[in-house]
Amino acid sequence: MIKLLIADDSALMRKLLEGIFRGEGDFDIQLARNGTEALELVRSFDPHVVTLDVQMPGMDGLSCLSQIMIQAPRPVVMISSLTAQGADATLEAIELGAVDFIAKPAGTVSLEIDRMRPVLIEKVRGAVQAKIRPTLRLKERIRHQFRGAGIVSRPIRSDRYGTRKTGPQLKPGLILVGTSTGGPAALDIVLPRLPQQLPWPVIVAQHMPANFTGAFARRLDRNCELKVVEVSRPMLLEPGTIYIGRGDADVVVSSRQSGLHAMPVPARRDYPWHPSVERMVQSALEHYDPTRLIGVLMTGMGNDGAAAMTELRQRGGRTIAEAESTAVVWGMPGELVKSGGADLVRPVDEIAASLAEWIAADAVH
Incomplete structure (x- = not known):
């Protein structure tokens, strides 16, 4: 019982x-x-x-x-x-x-x-x-108390990418992050550790009602070096920005005359969770060279995103699954690992460093 x-x-x-x-x-x-x-x-x-x-x-x-x-x-x-x-x-x-x-x-x-x-x-x-x-x-409680006192621990500003992030030799890329149960706390660990000069945008699909994603984005924006916004309308994908998918809808990558955008779209019944990680990744594969995509699947029940991120890896992209040792529920990342779709399996507090290392290596090639 x-x-x-x-x-x-x-x-x-x-x-x-x-x-x-x-x-x-x-x-x-x-x-x-x-x-x-x-x-x-x-x-x-x-x-x-x-x-x-x-x-x-x-x-x-x-x-x-x-x-x-x-x-x-x-x-x-x-x-x-x-x-x-x-x-x-x-x-x-x-x-x-x-x-x-x-x-x-x-x-x-x-x-x-x-x-x-x-x-x-x-x-x-x-x-x-x-x-x-x-x-x-x-x-987490100690960190929360510091925030309440107006003392926020921010990551060290990094210039590891130098001026190359805007140079012609750096091709555009995109980081795709999917989370569900336990995700807000996991994102609160990963996203503030991403360096300010990260040259790729980040899209996040966190299963959450629409009334909560705006407040969630604002809360993250206060604690991250990168700008954090809720995708409430079509938004041009720009380096140094984290895009939080609006709740009770899906977030997809779309192409417009001005460039690639993150866009909210009505939820579809054939995707059981929203914002759908699966649909987000599939849309990115339609518009990006897969080798310019990195998928991150973290804590959550079910298997949302596991199939699409496995395909991403098979087509030349890179993926990270949160380790079972830190996941609140090792459902989604566990399914990615079981399907052979994870390049790396990392504890939540090591994921940001792995992302930064991959992109920094990309910037010097």
């Missing part, structure tokens, strides 16, 4: 969530009305996974999460409103150690909850498999 703790100040929400998971038949469930009760049940019930409402009276979700990750680390899935404030709080929760989040229904909860049932079950079951490493989370 999977021991699940549901913490929410809404009696209706607790009842609906309990009904969904009891219907699965393999969940042992306890309920908490606020953060204080949740902490007590974490100690006495010792759940495998916790769902935690962000907004609760008394001890709120963020305070409770922080205490859980310090006292008894375990997988936590946040339940957040779709407001701008809810998005910022959710991203803060990811920094504090939550492995995933679920957006609360925007309309009538009792009507919308059935539509959300498959996502709720998938995310909570996936969280049970997630690996929580207290030492890594401690580092």
Whole structure:
């Protein structure tokens, strides 16, 4: 049996969530009305996974999460409103150690909850498999506290590419990054380590609702040497910029008169996750010489992007899969490795250095 703790100040929400998971038949469930009760049940019930409402009276979700990750680390899935404030709080929760989040229904909860049932079950079951490493989370909490005090550790500015990045000998290229469960925290480690003068643009497909990707891009932009933007409209692909795919849509590479663009397009049913890593990589292969592409597949459930990145490698491109030792869920990168599609398998804190080394070597040839 999977021991699940549901913490929410809404009696209706607790009842609906309990009904969904009891219907699965393999969940042992306890309920908490606020953060204080949740902490007590974490100690006495010792759940495998916790769902935690962000907004609760008394001890709120963020305070409770922080205490859980310090006292008894375990997988936590946040339940957040779709407001701008809810998005910022959710991203803060990811920094504090939550492995995933679920957006609360925007309309009538009792009507919308059935539509959300498959996502709720998938995310909570996936969280049970997630690996929580207290030492890594401690580092993230310390870094988060520095940010709150206005002290942000930025990577050392690098001129390793010199003036060659704009020279005619450097052909255009593109880095493609795909992530899902655990991805925001992984991206928060990789992207700030990319050097300011990186001569290739970066496109990121992180599975996330539309209400969250704008806040996520702004948060990354504050902490990265490179410029970070959400792809809310067609945007010319330029060196030194990271493009975050808009949630609930897909991001593709398209050709226009002014050059190659990152463009948001409506989600398609034949791609089950959005923004789709698979569709992003396939579109890049249509417009770039494959030898000028680098694919990076990091933590996440399922296999999104594994087939397309395997093809990318087969056609002469290069790929990196996050190592199982650091992935919260080794689904997507694991599938890439199993299919023989990974040139390198690296812990999350070594991925940026591998990218910089590849491109720096390219710049001197």
